[in-house]
């Protein structure tokens with residue numbers, strides 16, 4: 220059943236430092252403010268933490284807990300927590316500036332400034348899930364939304380954003396080109412960029428995005444009886460990983476788990492950053508099947524946290540992604556069936572592959588006492604791709 224996972228993984232050790240980025244780049248107030256607001260939204264419900272004892276036994280670890288973000292706000296991924304919250308915070312700052320007084324999140328949420336919000340355009344580049352979250356937030360709060368997507372983003376993902384009222388602009392280049400165009404057009408037109416990645420001088424929305432993700436981590440911590448020993452975190456720009464790592468550090472302090480970052484071989488900017496000891500860009504030559512992880516430029520703020528918190532960096536080949544989606548869906552291990560997207564299973568695929576390789580398993584300190592946390596970051600966000608994978612296709 221697990222033969223397909225016997226592949227070569229690349230591993231590089233992180234160089235964790237005893238800094239305090241997990242408290243300063245994202246503060247306890249950032250997290251608690253986001254949690255208080257988002258859990259007050261209509262339709263809020265925690266997502267399931269699924270235990271996978273059958274798989275844990277098969278690969279020789281103590282337990283595996285898989286946080287399944289598919290049902291999140293009906294939007295299909297954890298990203299629902301980030302872009303929408305950051306949109307609300309941009310509106311709050313801009314309305315407060317325009318009106319010359321403090322505007323609360325609650326007032327905007329309750330529609331007190333609907334007319335003013337209609338004049339504040341929010342834009343972003345996306346590979347799908349962040350844009351969907353932003354579009355949803357804009358729809359809720361009454362702001363116009365423009366989303367820039369690159370050539371390889373599936374039409375299914377574009378339609379999902381249009382259905383939420385966003386204007387979707389498809390460009391010829393890759394993800395990083397779409398980020399540049401969104402920035403340029405925003406500057407020219409007085410629009411507001413709500414990005415999930417940060418760069419020099421641009422930190423407020425990405426901080427809010429990462430703060431929003433902490434709702435997910437808080438739910439995990441409140442559900443688990445014991446701290447995990449390991450967490451496998453998939454990386455795109457690093458926002459998810461940095462948010463989860465910081466929130467786990469704040470919650471568990473010295474008991475926080477060992478942080479293992481997982482990226483596609485085809486888009487390994489965090490892996491290269493770890494190797495070089497500084498944030499490093501990766502030139503993407505070919506798109507990975509893990510669309511949400513196809514990022515060549517680390518988020519600066521995320522890297523500040525990960526360089527202190529991440530112990531290990533792995534890359535995985537695309538070939539083990541579809542088998543991991545099917546493994547979860549078909550419940551062959553006797554565990555509950557879970558419907559997951561390609562980017563969701565990166566950590567799971569890496570964990571299984573790591574346990575197939577005696578060397579890497581030992582390097583990561585994985586054994587029958589390990590309690591591994593996985594973040595299943597998306598459900599079926601693209602039904603056509605999911606159907607092809609379930610029909611046995613590995614290359615979609």
Ligand SMILES: Cc1ncc(COP(=O)(O)O)c(C=O)c1O
Pocket residue numbers: 296298346348349415453454455456457458459460510511512514562563596597
């Ligand atoms: C489903 C999914 N998982 C993981 C990620 C990675 O998140 P980040 O880019 O913050 O590292 C993304 C990013 O879009 C995603 O859509």
